[in-house]
Amino acid sequence: MPREEWPSLKSPEGILRLGVLASGRGSNLQSILEAIGRGDLSARVAVVISNKKEAQALERAAQYQVPALFLDPSHYLSREAYDTAILQQLKEYRVELIVLAGYMRLVTRTLIEPYHDRIINIHPSLLPAFPGMHAHRQALEYGVRVSGCTLHFVDEEMDHGPIVAQAAVPVFEGDTEEQLSERILAEEHRLLPQVLQLYAEGKLKVEGRKVHIQEGASIRKNR
Ligand code: GRF
Numbered sequence: 531m532p533r534e535e536w537p538s539l540k541s542p543e544g545i546l547r548l549g550v551l552a553s554g555r556g557s558n559l560q561s562i563l564e565a566i567g568r569g570d571l572s573a574r575v576a577v578v579i580s581n582k583k584e585a586q587a588l589e590r591a592a593q594y595q596v597p598a599l600f601l602d603p604s605h606y607l608s609r610e611a612y613d614t615a616i617l618q619q620l621k622e623y624r625v626e627l628i629v630l631a632g633y634m635r636l637v638t639r640t641l642i643e644p645y646h647d648r649i650i651n652i653h654p655s656l657l658p659a660f661p662g663m664h665a666h667r668q669a670l671e672y673g674v675r676v677s678g679c680t681l682h683f684v685d686e687e688m689d690h691g692p693i694v695a696q697a698a699v700p701v702f703e704g705d706t707e708e709q710l711s712e713r714i715l716a717e718e719h720r721l722l723p724q725v726l727q728l729y730a731e732g733k734l735k736v737e738g739r740k741v742h743i744q745e746g747a748s749i750r751k752n753r
Pocket of ligand 1: 552553559631
C-alpha cells in the first residue's frame with residue numbers, strides 16, 4: 531500500500547470492533563461505552579478481558595451487555611501462553627483494535643505481532659517521563675509542575691510506542707496522588723474516545739515513531 535494512502539480501518543461490518551483489556555476499576559472502559567452511547571464513537575466493544583477476577587471493569591462490561599471474560603494467569607505456564615489464550619478470544623470476538631485500559635500486565639510479542647499498530651495504551655504521565663508503575667507518585671516525587679496522560683500505540687517496550695495524543699494538567703503544591711490522578715483521569719476520559727474515533731475513521735497513520743493525524747481532523751478540548 532502506498533505510504534501516502536490512509537489505511538481504511540473500518541471493519542467489513544462498518545463498525546470498529548474493540549477488545550478492551552483491563553485489570554481494575556474500568557473508568558476508561560466506561561468512557562468508551564458512554565461515548566458509544568452518546569453516538570460520539572462509532573465502534574462496538576466486542577469483548578472485555580481481565581487478568582483479575584474482581585476487576586470492576588468486568589461488572590461495567592456486563593452492565594452494558596458486553597461479553598466479559600476473566601482469564602486466570604495462574605492457569606498458564608508463561609506470559610506467552612497467557613497471551614495466546616487472549617489472542618484466541620480476540621479472534622473469536624473478531625477484535626480489530628485492542629485497548630489497554632488500566633491493564634496491569636506486560637503484553638508479549640504473541641499479541642503485539644498480530645496486532646501491530648492495533649493496540650492502544652493509556653498511560654497517566656506525559657511520556658517519555660515516568661513510564662511504568664506509580665506514574666503519579668513518580669511525578670510528584672520528581673517535583674514536576676505539569677503532568678498528564680499519553681495515548682500511544684504499543685510496541686515491545688513498556689510505555690514506549692508511537693504517541694497519538696497527550697493532554698497536560700497542572701501539578702499543584704501539596705497535591706496527593708489521588709488528586710493528581712483524578713485530574714489526569716478526566717483528561718484520559720476525554721482523549722480516549724476521541725482517539726478511538728479517529729482510528730475508526732481511518733484518520734491515524736503510524737510512520738516510525740510518529741503518528742500522523744489526517745489533515746482537518748483534530749482532538750477537541752472538551753468532550
Ligand atoms: C488509568 O490511570 C490509566 O492511565 C492507567 O491505569 C488507570 C486505569 O484506570 N493505565 P481505569 O481502570 O480505567 O479506571
